[in-house]
Amino acid sequence: MPLFSLKKNNVHQTGSGITPIVFSHGFGCDQNMWRFVAPAFEKDFKTVLFDHVGAGGSDLSAYDSVKYGSLDGYADDVVEMGRELDWREVIFVGHSVSAMIGVLASQRAPGMFSKLVLVGPSPRYIDDEGYFGGFTAQQIEELLEGLADNHMGWSAAMAPAIMGNPDRPELAAELTNSFCRTDPAIARAFARTTFMSDNRADLPNVVADTLILQCADDIIASERVGEYVREHIPGSRIVYLKASGHCPNLSAPDEVVRAIRSFV
Template structure:
């Protein structure tokens, strides 16, 4: 089996004593942080990686049982952190990786001292007293569309997720990223992502967190961001002017500026 660095295509840069780990969202890879991570290389040792099945990760490491829940991805984060001897590091997670970071922090106390959660959602499906933004039927329809037509789903959904229709090149980049992902792994990861419920995990987060919430995000709306920031014991939220679900691409300077107030 590949080593941890090869398995997750780990890249370490920067010179700081404290590490900052960046984790990408569904259908993406570490390249999505290329406008944000370099800004922190003077102050931090930056750690970028790809979840198994994404980017330059080793596809041989994919195990459908291990990755049938977000716990498998969180275990990988912890393994990377132990390999690099991380202590009191900053974890920066985009979208589904926000919850992966919450799980990892719980699994490895002391590894992460702060979490930055970009566009987080602990549950995408509406529930009694909770609005995640989607009905069960809408999520199932989305997943069935992906099951039946990976390329079609990518082409149609990526621009909607990205937002910023006045900048079509952003939607095209996300489309290309989705299309590069192994279809079978993408289908499985999508089901894990969109059917998970991590609301109770938020209450157990023992380190400070910052939620970066886009002002208009079809995937994780402000109501969800409010829930996350309200439920994590030590948390604050910054609402960005940025729109869409990927401010790390569409508004990196605003993301960097907001992060600097916290780290």
């Protein structure tokens, strides 16, 4: 069977272990998001990195605005990858919106994922009656507008060569050119899919062993939201990181690695 996903989702597998640990990036960038975290697991696991369709080195021709208009489309891709790569009882680490993609995928394919690590999860970003998501619908509209403004600034931000950074030799020119670069139309659509999502009803159905990593001072997924996820996923645990912001996998990789290690 040809492995469609390998190309479609730009899958990269390394590591000398047997059990796969799958790292799934969120809205904004691509699998490079895990570059400071994934290598720490290469000795004991088989690390799997991939790009969601529309991001990074994925096959843009596979982008389908209807399919990816809901997180189910992304979850289907994860399950498809799992079927092709024969995942059984693997560990899924999802950052940001990928946390919910993992929640959906784990229910779709029982037995495929034994453990979920949710980094900065949010089942719904927009406030609702009796629910605090952190944003009003109008604020999310502002975000989508802001995306339109960054069309040009965006590509220009990608352009400068990495040469001026001799202290960061690990950053190849190829990385600078692809990291975070997204077709503006797809970026807008992914933002809409992400920030309009509501997966609160899916949380109680999670059977995989779940760890939540909660950052301090994360404006996108606040502590209250992290608590909500912990309360609604049966048996889940939460670890509060010292790292602040929404991307501890970049800003505090060591702390993230330690937390995941103690769980897996």
